[in-house]
Amino acid sequence: MTSTRSLFSQIALLVLIITVCVFPFYWMVTTSLKTQIVALEAPPVWIFEPTLSNYREALFEDGVLRTLINSLIIAISTTFLALVLGVPAAFALARFEFRGKKDLWFWFITNRMISPIVLALPFFLIARNLGLLDKHITLILIYLTFNLPIVIWIVTDQFRGIPYDLDEAARLEGASQFTIMRKICLPLAMPGVAVSAIFSFIFSWNELMFGLILTRSEAKTAPAMAVSFMEGYNLPYGKIMATSTLIVIPVLIFALIASKQLVRGLTMGAVK
Amino acid sequence: MSGQVPRKTVFAFIGPAVIGLALVGIAPLLYALWTSLHFYNLTKLRRVEFIGLENYWTVLTDEVFWQAMGRTFFLLGTALPLQIALGLGIALVLHQPGLTLVKTLARLSLVLPMATTYAVVGLLGQVMFNQKFGVVNQLLGGADINWIGDPENAFAMIIFWDVWQWTPFVALVLLAGLTMVPGEVEEAARLETKSKWTVLRYVQLPFLLPGLVAVLILRTADTLKLFDMVFTLTRGGPGSSTEFISLMIQRVGFRGFDQGLASAQAIILLIITIVLAQIYIRVFYKEV
Numbered sequence: 001m002t003s004t005r006s007l008f009s010q011i012a013l014l015v016l017i018i019t020v021c022v023f024p025f026y027w028m029v030t031t032s033l034k035t036q037i038v039a040l041e042a043p044p045v046w047i048f049e050p051t052l053s054n055y056r057e058a059l060f061e062d063g064v065l066r067t068l069i070n071s072l073i074i075a076i077s078t079t080f081l082a083l084v085l086g087v088p089a090a091f092a093l094a095r096f097e098f099r100g101k102k103d104l105w106f107w108f109i110t111n112r113m114i115s116p117i118v119l120a121l122p123f124f125l126i127a128r129n130l131g132l133l134d135k136h137i138t139l140i141l142i143y144l145t146f147n148l149p150i151v152i153w154i155v156t157d158q159f160r161g162i163p164y165d166l167d168e169a170a171r172l173e174g175a176s177q178f179t180i181m182r183k184i185c186l187p188l189a190m191p192g193v194a195v196s197a198i199f200s201f202i203f204s205w206n207e208l209m210f211g212l213i214l215t216r217s218e219a220k221t222a223p224a225m226a227v228s229f230m231e232g233y234n235l236p237y238g239k240i241m242a243t244s245t246l247i248v249i250p251v252l253i254f255a256l257i258a259s260k261q262l263v264r265g266l267t268m269g270a271v272k
Numbered sequence: 273m274s275g276q277v278p279r280k281t282v283f284a285f286i287g288p289a290v291i292g293l294a295l296v297g298i299a300p301l302l303y304a305l306w307t308s309l310h311f312y313n314l315t316k317l318r319r320v321e322f323i324g325l326e327n328y329w330t331v332l333t334d335e336v337f338w339q340a341m342g343r344t345f346f347l348l349g350t351a352l353p354l355q356i357a358l359g360l361g362i363a364l365v366l367h368q369p370g371l372t373l374v375k376t377l378a379r380l381s382l383v384l385p386m387a388t389t390y391a392v393v394g395l396l397g398q399v400m401f402n403q404k405f406g407v408v409n410q411l412l413g414g415a416d417i418n419w420i421g422d423p424e425n426a427f428a429m430i431i432f433w434d435v436w437q438w439t440p441f442v443a444l445v446l447l448a449g450l451t452m453v454p455g456e457v458e459e460a461a462r463l464e465t466k467s468k469w470t471v472l473r474y475v476q477l478p479f480l481l482p483g484l485v486a487v488l489i490l491r492t493a494d495t496l497k498l499f500d501m502v503f504t505l506t507r508g509g510p511g512s513s514t515e516f517i518s519l520m521i522q523r524v525g526f527r528g529f530d531q532g533l534a535s536a537q538a539i540i541l542l543i544i545t546i547v548l549a550q551i552y553i554r555v556f557y558k559e560v
Contacts, residue, residue, distance in 0.1 A: 013365050014378045021381040021440065024396050027407055031399055042405040043414060081292075089289035098282045104290070111297055113549055115497040117518045118538040121525050122303035123296075145297045148289060177281055208391040208500040209518075213526060223391040227504055230398070237399050244392040255387030262383055263444045267486045 028248070032241035039237045054242035064243050067225035071247075074136055074221065075204035078143040082200050085144070086151030087193065091181045093152065094159035095167065105156075111149045116209050119145060124213050134216040142210050147200040154199070154265065158192025159185055198258045199265045202251050222247045301542070304535045312532035327536035337537060339512070340520040341544075347427075347516065348495040351434040356487065358435070359442025360480075364472075366443070367450045379447075382440035393433050394504025401429050423513030426506050430514050433501055438491065445483040452479045485556040489549065496545055517541055 031039055033050035058064040092098075093105060123142055124133075132138045162185050170180045186193070211221035220228075226243045229236055255262060308328065311321040331337050362382070366375055401408050401419040409415045419425045453476050461475045499518040502508065508515035508523065515523070521541065525534030 007370075010365065010368065010371060011374060014371065014374045017362055017365070017378050018381045020436070021384050024393075024400065024436070025384060027400055028392075028396055040405055043410045044405050044407050085289040085292045088285040092282055092285035096277050096282050096285070098277075098279070104286070108289075108293070110546075110549065111293065113493040113545055114297075115518055115538075115541055115545065117497075117499065117521045117525075118304065118542050119297070119300045121521070121531060121535050121538055122300035122307060124526075125307065125531065126300060126303060141296050144292060148293055152289065177277065177285070181285075202387060206389040206391075206500075208389075208503070209522070212503075213522075223389055223500070226391060226395060230395075230504070235398070240395055241399060244389075244395050247389050248392050251387050251389060252384060255383050256380060259380060259383040262386070263441065263448060266386070266441060267445065267490060 025248070025252075028241050029245055032238055032245045034238050036236060036238055054236075054238040055246070058239045058242045058246075062225075062229075062239070064222065064225055064246065067220050067222045068246060070136065070215075070219055071205055071222040074139045074143070074219070075201045077136070078140040078147055078204050079197050079200040081140060082144055082147035082151045083193065083197060086148050086196070087155055087186070088181065090152050090155035091159055091177075091185065093156045095164075095177075095185075108149045108152050111145055114145075116146075116207075120209055120213050123210075127214060133214060134218045134220075136219045138214050139210060139219060139221070142214065143204045143207065146203055150199050150203065150265065151196040154192050154196035154261075155189060158189040162188050195258050195261045195265065198254050202254055205247075205251055304538055307531055308535035308539050310532050312530075312535070314529035314531055323532075327532050328540070330533060331536045331540055336512070337520065337540075340515050340517045343514070344495060344498070344516045347431065347434065347498070348492060351431050351438070351495075352488070352491050354431070354435050355439045355442045355491070356484070358439045359487075360446055362439070362443035363446035363450055364468075366447050379444070382444060385437045385439075386441045388437065390437075390500035391504045393437060394501040394506075397429060397433055397501075397505040420506060421510055423510050426510060426514050430502060430505065433505070434495075434498075437501075438494075442487050445487055446480055449480040449483040450476060485552070488556075489552050492548060492552070493545065496541065 030046075030050075032054055033052070034048060035051055035053065038045060038048050089108075093101065119142065123138075127133050127135075127138050166184050166188075167180050170184050175183070206223070207221070208223040208227070211224040212227065215221065215224060222243070226240060226247065229240045229243065258265070309322060309324060311319065311323050311326075362378075366378060398420070400406050403409065403416065403418045403421070406419070408419070409417055417425060419429050458471065458475055461471050465471065495516075497518060498516050499522065502514055502516060502519055503522075506514045508519040512520075517537075518541075521534050521537045524537060525531050528534075
């Protein structure tokens with residue numbers, strides 16, 4: 001009988017884990033469907049008549065839609081740039097022998113450790129002097145500091161797993177290193193490239209500090225927009241939660257797709 | 273395995289990435305170094321002036337800076353043990369055989385907290401921890417706790433969210449470690465002893481250590497970076513009770529406009545980060 005009891009306690013524990021993880025999202029979504037009056041009821045109500053008015057207002061009257069589009073443009077562009085710069089570098093790190101390879105590798109990875117505020121201060125001044133404040137390109141470039149290391153790490157790992165014999169065979173046929181990378185290794189490394197792209201997108205999409213400091217209105221990102229609802233008294237909680245939901249849903253979908261690799265992506269090889 | 277290739281080829285492949293990262297990563301650092309040696313106030317840009325190490329001296333003797341530093345490490349010292357204890361517990365539950373479907377569901381829901389936009393976690397905190405209409409007080413049986421307005425409660429709230437967001441990460445890292453233990457060894461150990469603790473200590477722990485080291489290194493780095501969630505939840509307040517190091521530097525640089533001083537603080541933070549990373553690596557990865 002002990003086994004039935006332990007089975008029950010195990011199920012109870014698992015349900016508890018799931019509840020604790022999911023409940024804040026449930027609360028976020030339900031609050032986003034409440035009118036301001038219902039949202040401010042004390043104690044909070046669990047059953048109410050849902051409305052989409054917060055979403056309508058946030059998206060079309062307050063300009064959240066534009067900040068979502070900005071976030072999308074920035075996250076996709078910086079991911080693309082990180083792939084263009086990172087994939088060849090990863091190929092070199094995986095396939096070539098050269099002096100200082102280890103140091104270079106270490107330098108790429110340690111960029112993950114640096115606090116963004118260290119870069120945000122000078123980057124703000126540089127962008128200001130160059131007239132680049134509140135431009136998409138500024139965020140696209142600064143996001144490279146964390147996207148490039150992600151891409152390089154994951155893709156190098158992927159390239160290393162591809163048998164070197166394939167390169168040899170192609171070289172005998174007279175293929176250049178670039179052709180070998182593009183025609184032979186890259187197609188095989190596609191899963192890793194896709195995962196690194198997803199991570200790069202997620203981290204860029206989630207970023208707040210640079211968005212807050214380097215943009216005003218034109219290139220404002222969605223998280224920075226959500227923060228700007230927080231000014232003054234009588235906060236529009238339903239609207240804030242509607243915006244939050246719009247920000248979080250695409251990331252969660254991507255994260256669930258890449259969930260198997262998520263931990264590896266976050267630890268960036270430190271576990272190995 | 274890999275081959276010798278002409279330097280030109282190496283550079284063609286890796287050069288663009290190095291140049292790119294140098295431009296966006298290193299150039300700002302050098303600029304911060306320059307700024308930190310100057311009187312550089314955004315409201316008084318006419319009198320930018322070289323003042324040597326004065327900013328550094330101001331920071332190093334500034335009680336408020338060290339308090340923010342202390343708070344940051346206090347958060348790490350309270351949240352990380354909780355995350356490791358809870359994470360280990362969850363990993364062990366998930367590692368037990370059977371109930372595949374529920375476990376898959378649990379593993380997937382663990383992914384949600386760590387992928388959530390950090391700024392949104394803070395906003396969610398504003399709603400859920402509100403004294404009057406927050407669901408947290410309701411769930412505590414109609415408690416009347418002022419979470420956001422009281423210094424100690426605000427700190428507890430930050431710990432709560434940090435633990436909520438990062439325990440799943442620890443759990444999944446440790447679960448990966450547990451699955452590395454060879455099945456026969458674990459079964460043999462279970463036949464020898466009934467004590468789960470003995471199995472954990474002598475059979476599983478060696479496989480968990482690399483993951484724990486990674487957790488320690490990454491959580492330290494991330495706590496030093498912590499900004500988004502706290503900024504949207506408390507903005508460092510009330511008073512300075514939740515002003516962690518990144519928030520303080522942001523306040524000095526962008527609300528106090530003293531970029532010179534803030535740059536000196538940032539450089540000192542950078543040095544502390546690098547020293548800590550080196551210590552960790554020396555202590556834990558002796559072979560490197």
